[in-house]
Amino acid sequence: MSRPRTGRAFVAPTVGLALMLPLVLAVAAAGVIACGGEAADDGRLQVVASTAFLADMARNVAGERAAVTSLIPSGTDPHVFQPTPSHLRETARADLVVLNGAGLESQLADMLREARGDAPVIEAAAGLEPRTPRPGEPAHEGESGGDDHAEDGEVDPHFWLDPTLAVSYVTTMRDALIEIDPAGADEYRRNAEAYVGELHELDRWIAAQIATIAPDDRQLVMNHVSHGYYADRYGLRIVGAVIPGVSSGETPSARDLAELVATVRATGVKAIFVDIGEDPGLGRQIAGETGIEVVDDLRVHSLSEPGGGAATYIEMLRHDTQRIVEALR
Ligand SMILES: [Zn+2]
Structure with missing residues (x-):
């Protein structure tokens, strides 16, 4: 299985995880042995997304061709999410792993990179241009205690809160699905086009709401x-x-x-x-x-x-x- 074009290099900042590496590798190996268990037997592609909103987007693109699950539990903050061995086992079984990227799930991204499983890992935010803070916005130049990201310039990972940028997430997911499942290309394109239409409608609705303030x-x-x-x-x-x-x-x-x-x-x-x-x-x-x-x-x-x-x-x-x-x- 070839890696999707969209699986660009990880951009997440590295956090020192050397201590966890032996555990991760052992877990990844165990995941391979356990392959073929649970949800994987219905013949559909298995897609694992980090967050539930990414899983929802992926479901909209994949339609019936994939079973999509998410790792980070509802109400859990992905910035500080610490994956467990069972999360890594789930990704080891996947045909495609979808992260937001840009540093959002930094610990999960680092562990996946170290584990080097077979599944292609894509970052939905790949290719989007990070914003720079506007004048008057709160700066983050290392004044806050214990901040080890500030020196290397933090990327703002919250692209999805602008639905017109989420369109890029959708096309990245679409292209990755086509790469691993070319037989579904037409369906993925149709689904993505319909969903992008909904995102543009959402964008217009938000603009109209904000205009009332x-x-x-x-x-x-x-x-x-x-x-x-x-x-x-x-x-x-x-x-x-x-x-x-x-x-x-x-x-x-x-x-x-x-x-x-x-x-x-x-x-x-x-x-x-x-x-x-x-x-x-x-x-x-x-x-x-x-x-x-x-x-x-x-x-x-x-x-x-x-x-x-x-x-x-x-x-x-x-x-x-x-x-x-x-x-x-
Ligand atoms: Zn956040």
Whole structure:
């Protein structure tokens, strides 16, 4: 089986995992032996995605031709997700592994790279141009304690929060599926085209929703700087962040927090937005000091259970947009 063209080099920053390497290799070997168990017997391709929203996108492209599962449990923050041996066994059995990439699932990406299983691994964000923070946005230049990513310039991995960039995820997945399953090419192309149509419709809907917020109130304080691409697309300003970085796995300093309180007062921003997988404690503390609202159920990286209002990628962006509009209007 040849590797898909789209399986470009990993760009995730390396975290020291040398200690885990022997374990990973042993696990990968065990995974090969265990091959042919569970879900793999229905003749369909087995696709494993890191997050549920990537799995949902892949399902939309693959249709009936693949069984798609995801690794990171609902409500778990992918920035700090630590894979277990069973997660690696699941990827060892897969025909295709889909990551977001750009440093989102840094520990999982490193372990997969070290394990060097047979399955092609693609990064859905491959080829997208990372944004640079706008003037006035919270900077992350190594002031926060224990931050070992800042020196090498952190890439913002949250491309998917702009549905027009998610279109690129879909075409990357489509091309990878065609590469490993050429017999399904027509179906993958049809499915992808229909789904891209839905993404463009979602984009128009979000723009119309944001347009209902008064221009002066189109500003955000995030728990971590997750909404850069979203803000760029829909004309919002990110004026502050509890964690002044693009990963929630960092820790703000006392000075960062004092500056944020001053920023909230100076800008008149109306709310702080926290992902459901993050600790809302510091955000609540800032809100308590400044009297603004905390919205702590954004779905930035993970879907809800079915029927929970954010069970698909499209529902997730609609949910978040509704929460943002309710708080800022
Ligand atoms: Zn994030």
